[in-house]
Structure formats: C-alpha cells, structure tokens
Amino acid sequence: MSGPTIYDVARSAGVATSTVSRAFTNPARVGEATRTRVLEVARELGYEPNPHARALTSNRTQTVAMVVSDITNPHFFELIRGAEMRAKAAEYTLVLVNAEESPRIEQEQIRRVARSVDGFLLAASRQPDADLAELAASRPVVLINRQVRGVPSVVVEHSEGCRQMVAHLASLGHTSLVYLAGPRNSWMAGSRWAAIRAAATELGVTAHRSGPYAPTVSSGGAAADAAIGTGASAIIAHNDLLAIGVLRRLAQRSVRVPDDVSVVGFDDIFAADLCTPALTTLGGPHEQVGRAAVEILLDSLTTRQDRRPALHVAPPSQLVIRDSTGTPLGAAPQRQGGAG
Amino acid sequence: MSGPTIYDVARSAGVATSTVSRAFTNPARVGEATRTRVLEVARELGYEPNPHARALTSNRTQTVAMVVSDITNPHFFELIRGAEMRAKAAEYTLVLVNAEESPRIEQEQIRRVARSVDGFLLAASRQPDADLAELAASRPVVLINRQVRGVPSVVVEHSEGCRQMVAHLASLGHTSLVYLAGPRNSWMAGSRWAAIRAAATELGVTAHRSGPYAPTVSSGGAAADAAIGTGASAIIAHNDLLAIGVLRRLAQRSVRVPDDVSVVGFDDIFAADLCTPALTTLGGPHEQVGRAAVEILLDSLTTRQDRRPALHVAPPSQLVIRDSTGTPLGAAPQRQGGAG
C-alpha cells in the first residue's frame, strides 16, 4: 500500500531496525560506514519515514501551528508568508489556524491541533493573558504582536513609531487627533493608544479615542462618522483596512483628505499604496516578523524547556508617508468638541 | 506527560480499550448505554484522542493540504479562506503549502507532507498533466483552476467570462487588444488566451498575445511596454497584480487610462477596487471555490476510491466593470505594429 518501512530497509541492508532508525535520527550512535550503507539502501528503496509513527514515540511532529486572529486580514499574509518560508527552510510544516476574532474559537482550535503540532505561533491573539501564560507553560509558544510576561514574543516596535506618527501630524500643524481603536481584546489596540496618547501629551496635541471598531473596511463608515464628530483634524485608524473604510466614507461625505482631515493607518498592507489618496501608515517588517517568530519557536523546541529565556524581539516599524496626511487647510472641521 | 489515553478511560469505565475506541469511531458497534458511559468518562478525564496513534493504523489524519502556486498572490487568500472554513466545519485541519511558482518545489513539498495528509487541494498547479494524473491516481486530489482529464477539479468558469470581457471592450469601440500572458506552465494562462482569441475572432477584434510574464506587480513594467508596442487599444492582463503593475507603468509613461488605453485584469482581488483608476476585472467566487474544492475532496475521502466521478465544478465568473476601461479616444497609440 504505502511505501517501504524501516523493516524493509533493515532487511535489505542486513541490519536491525533500530540501526536504521538511528541512522536517521541519531547519526552519532551508528558507525559511519553502516550509516552510509543504510541511507543508501533507504534511498534506493524510496523509503520515507512515517511522520505519525515517529511522532507517536518521539512526540516530535515537525509541524508548527500559526494561529491568526482573522485569516481575512491581509496584514497577516506577509506574516504567514514569512513564517511559512522559515518553517519550510527548517523542514517544518506550517498549519494555518483561523481564530475568527473569537477567543473561544481560538482556544477550541488550539486544543484541536495541540497534539499534532510541536508548538504555536499566536498572531494577535485575542485570549486573556492568563490563558496564554497557561498555554505557554505547557507547550512552546511564541506570540506575535502581543506581549505577555514570561512568554516569548515578537512585536513590531510601535511606541517609537507611534511617536513619529504623532510628530508627523504635529509638524503638519495638527493640534488634535482621534484614534479609532481596534477590538477590545486586541493587545495592540491598547498598546498603540497608550503610545499615541503619550506622544500626544509630549507634543501638545489633543488626543481622543473612539471605538472599539472591528478592524475591517466595513467598520470604517461608522468610525469615520464618529471621528468627524470629535472635530479632530487627524484620524489614526487601528489598521489600514479600517483606514481604507474611513477614506471611503469621507469621500462619500465629501470630506477632503488630506485638506480637511488627515488619515493614517497601521500595517502598510499592499492596498495602502493603491487607495486614493494613498495611505500614510506605520508599516513593519511583517515578513521578517513571521520569520523571527518561527526561528524563536524552533529554538525553544530544541532547548531544554525549564530554563529558556522569554525573549521579546521588536523589529522596528517604519512610518510610510503618502498622500493621506497633509497640512490642515483653513478651519478644520471643528464642528463640535464631543468625545468619542 | 500528555493527557489520558484510551487505557485510562477504559479502566475508569470498566470496559476494554477496544470498546472505548469503538465508542468514538464506530458508534453502531457498541451498545448505547456503554457508549454514553464511555463518552461521559472520557469527558470527565479530559481525554483527547491522539491523532498520530490514530493515523498510524487508520491512515486517516483529518488533515488536508492546500498547495498554492505562490502564497504571495492575494488572489489565493480568498481561496485559502474558503477552504480553511469548510475544512474547519468538517473538523479537518488545513495545511498550507507554498510551491513558489516552481513545479519542482511543488512536487518536493507534496512528497514531504504526503504521509501527513488525507488529500490534496492543488491551486493553480504548475505541474505537467501527467504528474498530476499520477498523483491523483495514488491520493485523493482536487484541482483548483486547473483541469486534467480524470481528475476532479473546481475551475472558475472563464470562457464565457472572457467572451463578456472581449464583448465589453468591443462594445466600447476597441478593435484590437493584447493579452499579457501568465507563466508558461499556468493552465489558466493557456485557457484564457484560447477563450479570448475565440471571442475576439467571433467579434471581429484583433487579438495579440505577449509574454509570458510572472503574475506580479513588478512584471507589469515590461508587460506594459510590450503592450504599448503592439499598438492595441486594450490590454488584458493575466491577473490583477500584473494589471496593477501595468497601470503604474502607464501612469509613469503618461499614457492615460482609459482614454488612451483600456486595461482589464483577472481575479478581482481586494486591491483592484482601490487602485487608480479602479480596475475592470473578471472576478470569481473564489471563497466559494475554496469551499467547493474541500467539499469534493472530503467526499472523495469517504467514497470508495475505485469508482468516484471525476467531476468538474465551474462556478460562474463575473465581469466587474470599473474605471480602467472606456472608449478609446482619438487616435489610439498606434505607434507601431510589431507583435509582442
């Protein structure tokens, strides 16, 4: 039915099955000549180790799972790509898991695949800290764009990026801005707002927050309306999708960007460069983040579990200035001062 | 170490392990009362079947692999999303595999995961027909946007779509067009060209072909230059990425779209609606295609292998008319008549 087994190889090579097994998994444990011969025979026979049989005793599956909060979000594509490539280079397989923006589904799915994978990459997890810490205690985990004490993570550096973003707006003459927040349980949303607020205070800019909003184009309508209501001349959207939705709504309402209001996003997705006006956004080396996360995860698979450092890698974000930010012309729409 | 096994459950429930196993996998084979009790005990103990142990004998992994020609291409995202969701609904896990536009890598990767998955979804496979037929003979396979005799597939209906596209251009007054072809080993590229040419002939439009080009934005520059060289007033790009690259190059060269030349793409990716001018494109229900493909694959996993129909599902494509197509103004750029 399916290919040859170590038994076939052992018979052909005239050795014991244990020797064949060791020739593959523990080269030091078997003589050079024997090993060469075994590998030779294996190649001739077209032998491929059965991953399940292997996993059964060794508990190694050569597979890692990447859980993303929403597979729909183009932001993750680069992340996925980076992770996939790094995994492939290490001869690991990547399993893609969609959490559909639900902590419950996220947890269910993690349980479902837990036995089949060696570790988890959790991108923008929506689960509470405690649950993540617990999971990390039992299985190798690397968080992406999420930080939990004691759990290794890769987070795009964004506090300096947020500062640059606010400084950019301030330098254009904006004195008030509104942050359209992402989902309530998004760590990034909280973290960004903190950074934005700090930078705003430092630079003498008024900052409001509105939301939470789903990080999707379709949420942009409501978000835009709320933003205009605040009277701010600059809008910082939680991500590019939301920003694009905002741009659409503003165009509908004949609010000019950037003349009447400036708009910025986060992530620098492919579409940010294509929309009209092209979106100013805080991008990051997402593909590299995906790579790095896999790397750390693979490391922690080989390191003794008890004492491995919980490192937090933070590659720099980059402010990409395009056409959606500019000097606020004349009287910015200070229609009213209500908060979001 | 890791959770309870059927042995624990069997002991707690006072039955044999085989009974526990059957309670899960073959409910009819065990008494109703016993079964209830076993499941009850299993739940209490937090028992989860070990997928590898299960796979070892049963050869069922509850996992399917989706191989895409290039994970970078946003076109696949909807496909992936649809497939992922359908798989999840059936309690299957989706493994994502990237072929990097290389038939060799594609085959290698397939071999690598072959033992770990129940079947394959091959999206836009770049492998020769013979190899696909061979693979399909040994393992359940569903092709996506690729057609091979005897292998089940889901292909977005495009010949009628191409006709509509050409008819649309003709009705605007275009009398010559150029097709910027996709990769040489892309089945879609060949198939689309055939449909376009047929429609062009039928409608009295001159059709040229140029290429092949990589289906990426960065290939758009060379493609645009070649297209202009043909003197055609309408450009049909192999996909939206290429079309967007063409639009960029045309803008650089101050060729107006659609006044000087019309541009259309394929796939209707998210960005097609955002670029300037917004791209006319032949879209398809990609998410639904992903779903359907998984469905067929799952079917074929349960059906007896020998006689299962090699069905070819073809959901309709849809011409989305935006701003990149229009009436050719004045003298179209008939600078020269050379072919591509």
Next chain:
DNA sequence: TCAAGGGTGACAACCGGTTGCCAAGGGTTG
C-alpha cells in the same frame, strides 16, 4: 425448555517507528 441468532464486548495482533539496555567485537594499555 432448548436451540438459534443477533447484539456486545474482550483479546490480541498490528500500524511504523524510538530508545533503554545489554552484549559482542576490536583496539589499547600495562
């Protein structure tokens, strides 16, 4: 009351590797 038969559950072999432990063989040293 007894035999036949269907429904249930147990036994045990097996899937294909991994790995602890032991033994044999060869080389080295005193």
Next chain:
DNA sequence: CAACCCTTGGCAACCGGTTGTCACCCTTGA
C-alpha cells in the same frame, strides 16, 4: 597476553490507538 574500555549493533518493550475474530449473553421462537 590478559584486562579493560569504548564503539557499535541487536533485542524487545513501548508509544496510543484500530480492527479482525471470537466468545458470551440475552432474547426470541418453536
């Protein structure tokens, strides 16, 4: 030449389920 050590290979138990086969028990009908 003997004692010893180290390298290398084999034996066999085990990982956690699945499944063919068989025995048993209870029901049903004669």
